[in-house]
Amino acid sequence: MILGELSPASLNPLKDKLPEHGGNLPAAAKAYNIPLSEWVDLSTGINPEPYPVPAIPAQAFNALPYLQDDFIEAVQGYYQQANFLAVAGTQTAIQVLPEVFNQNQSLPVLLPSIGYQEHKQQWLRYGSVIQLYRSDTAANMSHDIQQALQANPDQHLVVINPNNPSTVQVGLPQLLQWSSMLGRHAHMIVDEAFIDISPEGSLLSLPQSAENMLPQNMLPQNIVVLRSFGKFFGLAGIRLGFVFSSPNILKQIQQALGIWQVNGPAQFIATQALNDTPWQTAAKQNIQKNTQYTEQTLNPLMATFKVSPPLRHALFLSYPMSLTTALFIYNDLAKHGILTRVVGLDNERALLRVGSIDHLNMHATARLHDACEQLRLSAIGLRILE
Ligand SMILES: Cc1ncc(COP(=O)(O)O)c(C=O)c1O
Structure with a gap:
């Protein structure tokens, strides 16, 4: 039974006003008239326990940010690759890739139907012909990409691996097979923003053996891998x-972006973080604990709404449900200062994506628990059922 506030008509205005990106607390604070400092932000997949930022030497602010040798070494050590370009967030690279790859010849591009929407926006902005493949399950994704590349190998291919928000992840042999199917001028872009927690799934971890015939430290020539620093290290604000x-x-991407992409403080912080293996090991465990805690806290609420178990990534949970229910839960939690994210799949279905909470933050966990419990009880009272 759908009652009162839960009717699609009353939630439609909310749907049109949903923020394009996660983490927009200033907008939420205005929309719900709750001061910024009181929000618990679960609308992103950013680690809620960030790398502790060290004291930054004045020199890092004072000098022009040419890449420092110790920064270069830290990057090469963490990612195990000699060739890289450091950018002010992978978003900046995503913005220029259509231009870079269409310089000589304009090719269409295959993109995931569910996934970080900026890829699609940027290819559309450039005027590229786009074709979407299903990215809700690995089987659908493999089927659609295989079929599309067999029909026309002269297309660029964008893969978000693992996918945010559907969590679908494909294996390295599958990625290599797709890259081998591409025509001479086509490229495969693999966005690995959420892979740090399981780096063995990264293309950067390919064993440099005769088996896949990769020369030392080299990806196949037609592959571009994007690695976001902000998610795992919890430092999205330094833009790296x-x-x-x-x-x-x-070189072509660098030319499109220009010089001094990464500021001095960001280089300094990242150098410490990328070299800090003990912190990274502990973070992997803490992230799992935080997300398990988040799921346990949400379980009774989701059970009341008869929502199926979530699609799980270590840094976020995506609950499949009707768009109406997603908007209702989103709106009610937001009234309590808890920000989640609704990802519409079509006019009727959505994923409610919930980032992980720092389970040691007593204030935030109590707020989440209370908000979920109040909504659960009022839903039972109203007999709101899926
Ligand atoms: C899949 C994916 N790729 C890339 C980005 C861009 O991240 P950044 O510019 O911070 O590296 C995001 C941000 O949410 C994302 O979800």
Whole structure:
């Protein structure tokens, strides 16, 4: 039974006003008239326990930010690749890739139907012909990409691996097979923003053996790998990301972006974080604990709404449900200062994506628990059922 506030008509205005990106607390604070400092932000997949930022030497602010040797070494050590381009967040690279890859010849591009929408926006902005493949399950994704590349190998291919928000992840042999199907001028862009927690799934971890015939430290020439620094290290605000590809492609991206992409403080912080293996090991465990805690806290609420178990990534949970229910839960939690994210799949279905909470933050966990419990009880009271 759908009652009162839960009717699609009353939630429609909310649907049109949903923020384009996660983490927009200033907008939420205005929309719900709750001061910024009181929000618990679960609308992103950013680690809620960030790398502790060290004291930054004045020199890092004072000097022009040419890449420092210790920064370069830290990047090469963490990602195990010699060739890279450091950028102010992978978003900046995503913005220029359509231009870089269409310089000589304009090719269509295959994109995931569910996934970080900026890829699609940027290819559309450039005027590229786009075709969407299903990215809700690995089987659908493989089927659609295989079929599309067999029909026309002269297309670029964008893969978000693992996918945010559907969590679908494909294996390295599958990625290599797709890259081998591409025509001479086509490229495969693999966005690995959420892979740090399981780096063995990264293309950067390919064993440099005769088996896959990769020369030392080299990806196949037609692959570009994007690695976001902000998610795993919980430092999205310093705007840092990396692009890995052949020297020729990196040079073209660099030319499109210009010099001094990564500021001095960001280089200094990242150098410490990328070298800090003990912190990284602990973070992997803490992230799992935080997300398990988040799921346990949400379980009773989701059970009341008869929502199926979530699609799980270590840094976020995506609950499949009707768009109406997603908007209702989103709106009610937001009234309590808890920000989640609704990802519409079509006019009727959605994913409610919930980032992980720091389970040691007593204030935030109590707020989440209370908000979920109040909504659960009022839903039972109203007999709101899916
Ligand atoms: C899949 C994916 N790729 C890339 C980005 C861009 O991140 P950044 O510019 O911080 O590296 C995001 C941000 O949410 C994302 O979800």
